[in-house]
Amino acid sequence: xxxxGIIRTVVILVAVxxxxxxxxxxxxxxxxxxxxxxxxxxxxxxxxxxxxxxxxWVTLRNVSISIVAAMVSGVVVGTVLHxxxxxxxxxxxxxxxxxxxxxxxxxxxLMVIFxxxxxxxxxxxxxxxxxxxxxxxxxxxxRVPRVLVKxxxxxxxxxxAMERKVRxxxxxxxxxxxxxxxxxxxxxxxxxxxxxxxxxxxxxxxxYAYNNFDNQVMYPLIFLIxxxxxxxxxxxxxxxxxxxxxxxx
Amino acid sequence: xxxxxPLALIAILLLLWQAMYWVIGDVAxxxxxxxxxxxxxxxADPRFWPHVNETLLAFAQGFAIAVxxxxxxxxxxxxxxxxxxxxxxxxxxxxxxxxxxLYPIILLIFGIGMxxxxxxxxxxxxxxxxxxxxNSIRNLNPVFAxxxxxxxLSPLASTQRILLPAALPEIVTGIRVGFSLTLVGTLxxxxxxxxxxxxxxLIQAMNLHNMRTIMSVTLLLVIFAASVNAVxxxxxxxxxxxx
Numbered sequence: 202x203x204x205x206g207i208i209r210t211v212v213i214l215v216a217v218x219x220x221x222x223x224x225x226x227x228x229x230x231x232x233x234x235x236x237x238x239x240x241x242x243x244x245x246x247x248x249x250x251x252x253x254x255x256x257x258w259v260t261l262r263n264v265s266i267s268i269v270a271a272m273v274s275g276v277v278v279g280t281v282l283h284x285x286x287x288x289x290x291x292x293x294x295x296x297x298x299x300x301x302x303x304x305x306x307x308x309x310x311l312m313v314i315f316x317x318x319x320x321x322x323x324x325x326x327x328x329x330x331x332x333x334x335x336x337x338x339x340x341x342x343x344r345v346p347r348v349l350v351k352x353x354x355x356x357x358x359x360x361x362a363m364e365r366k367v368r369x370x371x372x373x374x375x376x377x378x379x380x381x382x383x384x385x386x387x388x389x390x391x392x393x394x395x396x397x398x399x400x401x402x403x404x405x406x407x408x409y410a411y412n413n414f415d416n417q418v419m420y421p422l423i424f425l426i427x428x429x430x431x432x433x434x435x436x437x438x439x440x441x442x443x444x445x446x447x448x449x450x
Numbered sequence: 451x452x453x454x455x456p457l458a459l460i461a462i463l464l465l466l467w468q469a470m471y472w473v474i475g476d477v478a479x480x481x482x483x484x485x486x487x488x489x490x491x492x493x494a495d496p497r498f499w500p501h502v503n504e505t506l507l508a509f510a511q512g513f514a515i516a517v518x519x520x521x522x523x524x525x526x527x528x529x530x531x532x533x534x535x536x537x538x539x540x541x542x543x544x545x546x547x548x549x550x551x552l553y554p555i556i557l558l559i560f561g562i563g564m565x566x567x568x569x570x571x572x573x574x575x576x577x578x579x580x581x582x583x584x585n586s587i588r589n590l591n592p593v594f595a596x597x598x599x600x601x602x603l604s605p606l607a608s609t610q611r612i613l614l615p616a617a618l619p620e621i622v623t624g625i626r627v628g629f630s631l632t633l634v635g636t637l638x639x640x641x642x643x644x645x646x647x648x649x650x651x652l653i654q655a656m657n658l659h660n661m662r663t664i665m666s667v668t669l670l671l672v673i674f675a676a677s678v679n680a681v682x683x684x685x686x687x688x689x690x691x692x693x
């Protein structure tokens with residue numbers, strides 16, 4: 202491990218250790234937060250007991266649907282928009298403003314359109330994630346060097362074959378950045394929507410536990426989500442590095 | 451000509467809205483005309499303004515905290531390379547975790563009310579501002595610092611006259627992103643644990659299924675967010691064009 206990595210590990214360990222100490226000595230009361238070790242222990246217990254297995258499954262399934270739907274439609278919309286400069290120019294202010302608008306405000310509308318099931322939650326995640334993929338796909342396609350396009354023309358690749366074989370592969374690292382954001386936004390959207398109104402899912406259980414002052418459940422569930430997201434992000438990060446390393450050689 | 455595209459976009463969005471209203475009907479949404487009208491009625495109602503003030507006050511405090519702490523962290527990590535190498539992955543990890551999940555914890559720490567909203571807005575904004583500020587300092591052309599030394603400027607003068615102006619465009623981009631996220635965070639905070647503010651009005655209307663209020667408040671928020679963002683974007687583009 203590099204020196205920075207070692208220092209980083211030490212910093213994180215010291216921070217967690219300090220938190221543990223503050224909790225154990227009662228400076229942070231257990232009503233506010235249980236000690237980190239207790240949280241990890243309860244998380245393992247909760248997972249082993251299978252008490253929230255159904256909720257965890259529902260949330261992860263909805264997040265996955267949102268991620269896949271946003272990735273696919275984001276790349277398709279991005280590719281199509283790249284070929285329609287006028288439409289893109291008109292939509293540009295929307296792209297720039299999109300993340301300034303609180304999507305959750307549209308949640309009631311989505312609930313009326315999609316009903317009371319899982320669809321409104323998926324829709325919130327999808328809407329949040331979609332724009333990140335579109336913007337990054339466009340950004341990547343903008344950077345394709347002319348030479349590549351000319352070579353492709355020489356090989357008589359036209360239209361969609363050019364997109365598929367030359368432009369999109371070149372744009373891949375940028376699209377990948379969009380995918381990373383897509384994963385993060387899907388989690389935010391789905392879990393946030395579960396907080397507001399829903400009858401199941403991890404977000405629902407967290408808010409239920411919060412309303413009942415049930416820290417023994419709330420903290421482990423929060424920790425579980427953070428752990429899942431961090432593991433996914435770190436794997437994507439590692440994968441991205443491998444892809445980029447291969448490209449350089 | 452510059453104004454034609456945004457106007458076209460607004461017209462398209464309004465048409466889509468009207469079309470949706472025709473398809474879905476009164477249960478789910480109100481038409482553009484009647485929403486603007488009820489927003490006007492709402493704005494004329496003196497009982498409405500305390501909510502707006504509450505939200506603006508919470509947002510202003512959260513944003514100020516986010517800018518100060520974000521720039522502080524960003525400058526530190528950008529100027530000192532070892533600290534930057536240690537801190538960047540932690541910042542990136544913090545950026546991508548769903549901070550909504552931390553909301554109950556913030557409520558437990560601060561209790562229901564203003565401080566919780568401010569904190570929730572601030573934690574959403576700090577990380578992007580810090581990341582952009584860090585990169586702006588890190589990507590500064592080393593020639594700039596050397597030029598300052600050649601001209602025998604004091605470190606302060608060199609920062610003030612050369613380094614800060616060079617880093618400013620990226621910093622402003624970060625502040626623009628942080629602005630949006632802080633606003634969304636503040637509203638989210640009001641939706642979950644608050645007795646006042648626009649977010650509270652929204653969640654209350656949701657529970658009562660009062661579409662008129664939901665649509666009017668949403669419209670107001672969209673107009674506010676879009677106009678401030680347009681101003682920040684114009685500043686942002688101008689600064690970037692200068693370099």
